[in-house]
Amino acid sequence: MPRPTLRRWVRFQPGITYFKPAGVRLSSMNETVLAFDEFEAVRLKDYENMDQIEAAKKMKISQPTFNRLLKEARKKIADAIVNGKAIRIEGGNYKMVQQPMQQGRGLGAGMGLGAGMGAGRGRMGGPLAAGPGGLCKCPKCGYEEPKLRGMPCAQKKCPKCGMPMARAQ
Numbered sequence: 001m002p003r004p005t006l007r008r009w010v011r012f013q014p015g016i017t018y019f020k021p022a023g024v025r026l027s028s029m030n031e032t033v034l035a036f037d038e039f040e041a042v043r044l045k046d047y048e049n050m051d052q053i054e055a056a057k058k059m060k061i062s063q064p065t066f067n068r069l070l071k072e073a074r075k076k077i078a079d080a081i082v083n084g085k086a087i088r089i090e091g092g093n094y095k096m097v098q099q100p101m102q103q104g105r106g107l108g109a110g111m112g113l114g115a116g117m118g119a120g121r122g123r124m125g126g127p128l129a130a131g132p133g134g135l136c137k138c139p140k141c142g143y144e145e146p147k148l149r150g151m152p153c154a155q156k157k158c159p160k161c162g163m164p165m166a167r168a169q
């Protein structure tokens with residue numbers, strides 16, 4: 001009975017899957033095929049600087065298997081650089097694992113908080129209150145108050161001198 005080979009976990013989908021040396025005619029160009037699991041081994045070890053044990057765990061394979069995969073990948077990349085070959089990234093015995101999107105959500109929450117703080121300052125009044133609505137200013141005494149959304153400044157009267165207010169920039 002053939003031993004089932006475990007599929008290696010890959011967490012990264014490269015945006016570019018073809019590397020071509022400049023100045024080489026397509027017809028005379030050789031290419032080397034780097035499998036997705038080999039690519040992932042190089043990415044974890046040489047790009048993310050993980051140690052082999054940690055990287056092997058990420059890919060759900062044993063450390064010796066990871067080591068073999070890494071050596072094979074490095075040899076192919078070296079071969080491409082030394083001999084001017086193109087590199088195509090495709091295939092392999094792998095399972096693409098979706099990246100959790102937690103980081104993106106965290107950023108979104110942070111931006112929401114910032115908007116909330118701005119609104120709070122506006123409620124306190126004073127010159128700092130210029131929110132998205134802007135400011136109304138008394139043309140006579142210079143009294144300022146935040147402009148209310150949907151209410152033109154000219155409809156408000158200055159509480160000090162009773163003059164109609166004007167929009168301030």
Ligand SMILES: [Zn+2]
Pocket residue numbers: 138139140141142143158159160161162163
């Ligand atoms: Zn006034």
